[in-house]
Amino acid sequence: xxxxxxxxxxPHNQRPSSKHHGRFVSRPACAWLVLGVLSMxxxxxLCCSPPGTQQAxxxxxxxxxxxxxxxxxSVPGEGRSCNYSVGNWVWAPGHARRYNATECNAKxxxxxIRNGRPDTRYLDWRWQPAGGCPLxxxxxxxxxxxxxxxxxxxxxxxxxxNQAQSLICLLSAAFPYRLLHRDEGPRSYNFWRYxxxxxxxxxxxxxxxxxxxxxxxxxxxxxxxxxVHLDTPxxxxxxxxxxxxxxxxxxxHWLLNGAIYYNESRLIGAHGYPELNTTGLGYAWPLxxxxxxxxxxxxxxxxxxxxxxxTFSMSHFEGKPTDDPTACTRTEPYRDGEKDxxxxxxxxxxxxxxxxxxxxxxxxxxxxxxxxxxxxxKLASLRPDGHPGLYMRPNPLANGMPExxxxxxxxxxxxxxxxxxxxxxxQILRKKR
Ligand SMILES: *[C@@H]1O[C@H](CO)[C@@H](O)[C@H](O)[C@H]1NC(C)=O
Ligand SMILES: *[C@@H]1O[C@H](CO)[C@@H](O)[C@H](O)[C@H]1NC(C)=O
Ligand SMILES: *[C@@H]1O[C@H](CO)[C@@H](O)[C@H](O)[C@H]1NC(C)=O
Ligand SMILES: *[C@@H]1O[C@H](CO)[C@@H](O)[C@H](O)[C@H]1NC(C)=O
Ligand SMILES: *[C@@H]1O[C@H](CO)[C@@H](O)[C@H](O)[C@H]1NC(C)=O
Ligand SMILES: *[C@@H]1O[C@H](CO)[C@@H](O)[C@H](O)[C@H]1NC(C)=O
Numbered sequence: 001x002x003x004x005x006x007x008x009x010x011p012h013n014q015r016p017s018s019k020h021h022g023r024f025v026s027r028p029a030c031a032w033l034v035l036g037v038l039s040m041x042x043x044x045x046l047c048c049s050p051p052g053t054q055q056a057x058x059x060x061x062x063x064x065x066x067x068x069x070x071x072x073x074s075v076p077g078e079g080r081s082c083n084y085s086v087g088n089w090v091w092a093p094g095h096a097r098r099y100n101a102t103e104c105n106a107k108x109x110x111x112x113i114r115n116g117r118p119d120t121r122y123l124d125w126r127w128q129p130a131g132g133c134p135l136x137x138x139x140x141x142x143x144x145x146x147x148x149x150x151x152x153x154x155x156x157x158x159x160x161x162n163q164a165q166s167l168i169c170l171l172s173a174a175f176p177y178r179l180l181h182r183d184e185g186p187r188s189y190n191f192w193r194y195x196x197x198x199x200x201x202x203x204x205x206x207x208x209x210x211x212x213x214x215x216x217x218x219x220x221x222x223x224x225x226x227x228v229h230l231d232t233p234x235x236x237x238x239x240x241x242x243x244x245x246x247x248x249x250x251x252x253h254w255l256l257n258g259a260i261y262y263n264e265s266r267l268i269g270a271h272g273y274p275e276l277n278t279t280g281l282g283y284a285w286p287l288x289x290x291x292x293x294x295x296x297x298x299x300x301x302x303x304x305x306x307x308x309x310x311t312f313s314m315s316h317f318e319g320k321p322t323d324d325p326t327a328c329t330r331t332e333p334y335r336d337g338e339k340d341x342x343x344x345x346x347x348x349x350x351x352x353x354x355x356x357x358x359x360x361x362x363x364x365x366x367x368x369x370x371x372x373x374x375x376x377x378k379l380a381s382l383r384p385d386g387h388p389g390l391y392m393r394p395n396p397l398a399n400g401m402p403e404x405x406x407x408x409x410x411x412x413x414x415x416x417x418x419x420x421x422x423x424x425x426x427q428i429l430r431k432k433r
Contacts, residue, residue: 081133082129082131082133082134082135082427083129083130083131083133084127084129084133084135084375084424084427085129085375085376085377085378085379086129086130086378087127087128087129087130087135087336087378087379088127088128088130088335088336088382089125089126089127089128089333089379089382089383090125090126090127090128091124091125092124092125092126093124094123094124095123095124095125095126095137096122096123096124096125096126096415096416096417096419096420097120097123097415098137098138098169098170098173098415098419099169099170099172099173099414099415100113100173101113101114101169101414101415102114103172103173104165104168104169104172104173104414105168106165106169106414107161107165107189107414108393108394109388109392109393109408109411110162110165110388110392110411110412110413110414110416111413111414112388112391112413112414112416113413114394115388115391115392115393115394115395115396116391116394116395116396117388117389117391117413119331121331121332121385122331122383122385122386122413122416122417123415123416125333125417126420127379127420127423127424135420135423135424135427136423136426136427137423138170138419138422138423138426139426140170140171140173140174140175141174141175142426142430143167143170143171143422143426143429144171144175144196144198144199144201145199146426146429146430147199147201147245147246147429148199148200148201149199149200149201150200150201150202150245150246151201151202151203151204151243151244151245151246152167152201152202152203152204152244152245152246152247152248153203153204153205153206153237153240153241153244153246153247153248154167154203154204154205154206154247154248154250155205155206155208155211155234155237155247155248155249155250155294156206156208156209156211156248156249156250156251156310157207157209157250157251157252157253157254158209158253158410158411159250159253159310159313159410159411160205160248160249160250160251160310161189161190161205161207162411162412162414162418163248163250163310163418163421163422163425164203164204164205164248165189165205165414166412166414166415166416166418166419166421166422167203167422167425168194168203169414169415169419170419170422171196171203172194175196175198175199176196176197176198177194177195177196177197178194178195178197179192179193179194180193180194180195180202181193181204187207190205190206190207191205191206191207191236192204192205193205204240206234206236206237206240208234208236208237208251209251209253209254210226210228210234210251210254210255210259210290211233211234211249211251211290211291211293211294212228212229212230212231212232212233212234212289212290212293212294213228213229213232213233213234213235213238214226214227214228214229214234214259215227216259218254225259225260225273226254226257226258226259226260227259227260227262228259228260228261228262228286228290229261229262229263229265230261230262230263230268230286230289230290230293231262231263231264231289231293232293233293233294233297234294238297241297241298241301242301242303244298244305245303245304245305245306246305246306246308246429247298247305247306247307247308248308248310248374248425249291249294249295249307249308249309249310250309250310251287251290251291252283252287252312252348252352253312253410255271255283255286255287255290256283256348257272258270258271258272258273258283259271259272259286260273260276260278261281261286268281269281271283271286284347284351287348287351288351288354288355291309291351291352291355291359292355292358292359295307295355295359295369295371296362298369299359299362299363299367299368299369302368303368304368304369304370305368305369305370306369306370306371306372306428306429307359307369307370307371307372308371308372308373308374308425308428309352309355309356309371309372309373309374310352310373310374310376310421311345311348311349311352311353311373311374311375311376311377312345312348312349312352312377313345313376313377313380313381313410314341314344314345314377314380314381315387315409315410316328316330316383316384316387316409316410317407317409318384318409322406322407322409323404323405323406323407324404324407325390325396325401325402325403325404325405325407327389327407327409328384328385328387328389328407328409329389329390330384330385331385332385333382333383333384333385333386334381334382334383334384335382336382339381339382341381342378342381344381345377345378345381346377348377349375349377352373352375353373353375356371356372356373359371372428374421374424374425374428376420376421376424379417379420380412380417383412383417384409386412386413386416386417386418387407387408387409387410387411387412387413388407388408388411388412388413389407389408389409390405390407391413392406392407392408
């Protein structure tokens with residue numbers, strides 16, 4: 001049995017530590033070290049896929065919500081404007097117990113309950129946005145109505161996939177569905193499409209952690225480098241994009257880790273490969289370019305679309321080695337203000353806001369694209385308790401507490417805090433213009 005040894009850390013011992021951060025390095029530099037290096041091993045576990053074609057399932061082209069230039073996860077509720085990006089997690093027993101992840105084919109490493117995670121309080125919180133604005137619990141019927149007849153595509157890294165899987169689980173728990181496509185073998189979690197026939201809705205996921213065309217490690221774990229073409233959309237989603245109505249883009253972790261970058265097949269520089277003696281590009285500019293190329297591809301055919309840029313969701317290794325079995329063993333969220341960790345994600349989040357604003361500006365007065373930000377950075381940063389941790393594998397403590405064992409402190413358990421990303425996505429999509 002898995003319970004022994006999975007001790008919650010005393011929250012009072014965790015209190016700290018804003019003063020400890022950035023003692024040796026500047027905060028931005030430290031941020032990418034924390035984010036990049038610590039989540040690197042985890043990202044290495046994720047795969048990949050060679051380009052190929054995938055049968056596009058065209059949902060009927062329907063009239064879509066009017067274009068818009070509104071701001072972000074700020075959504076008019078009943079007569080008032082809600083900013084879902086700031087708030088607090090409040091105790092709400094059972095709020096996140098909405099599906100059985102085994103039944104919706106969640107990745108085994110996110111199915112914490114099946115893997116024997118003994119504590120369940122992480123399922124008993126709901127996000128309360130600041131200012132008393134309500135965030136309704138996820139309502140599958142409302143979601144499917146909001147995207148009636150439409151194709152919803154998630155494109156990005158393993159956090160985008162985590163959210164996409166959460167959406168499938170939330171919807172399939174209440175509505176009939178069909179699996180339309182799933183790649184074979186190790187890519188089976190990376191390229192898939194479901195249909196919800198009663199509403200004419202399709203939901204897809206495309207693994208493309210740089211958003212743009214990339215070869216190397218993102219396709220084959222055995223390769224060391226990432227080769228990333230900043231001017232070209234990812235092959236597979238780029239080929240299918242004509243069928244998409246709602247697109248959620250989520251990237252950053254892999255850009256923080258580094259890549260070798262190209263424009264028009266010319267090497268233009270790199271991040272994280274000092275031995276190449278080429279221009280150091282950092283992560284911020286390539287991240288902007290990747291969003292830009294992706295958004296412009298989604299604009300190029302003139303089809304009305306909603307494009308949602310998801311912000312960065314940080315990991316919670318808390319400075320411990322990724323194979324430290326105590327790396328993320330908290331069983332309670334942080335209270336707002338308990339932990340000053342906003343500096344870790346702020347710079348990356350701000351890039352997403354900037355690029356959304358830039359995309360709206362490029363559209364001018366009558367763009368067919370509606371561009372929104374799904375800002376989950378703050379709410380995710382307060383949930384160190386929501387990760388699989390050691391329970392990324394079945395019964396990790398069957399033989400007692402190991403000295404070294406890898407923990408997943410990046411993705412969220414399903415069900416878990418990532419379901420809230422979809423609660424906010426629903427409010428964004430329901431917003432009528
Ligand atoms: C967009 O909104 C305007 C007025 O707000 C309305 O007249 C028009 O029909 C709408 N267009 C679509 C495609 O819904
Ligand atoms: C919502 O709050 C965040 C954090 O304070 C802020 O950055 C963002 O601009 C706000 N959004 C709106 C639309 O006011
Ligand atoms: C989830 O579903 C699986 C397969 O149907 C079942 O074996 C398991 O007991 C269920 N778990 C819970 C917590 O209900
Ligand atoms: C790529 O090169 C073209 C033409 O040389 C230029 O217009 C464009 O801005 C470049 N894009 C990037 C991402 O560097
Ligand atoms: C790096 O490139 C510069 C400019 O091309 C060159 O002067 C320098 O010798 C190179 N350094 C190494 C270590 O190759
Ligand atoms: C809006 O689109 C029309 C037709 O495509 C074009 O003639 C007009 O200049 C555009 N207006 C703006 C403000 O971009």
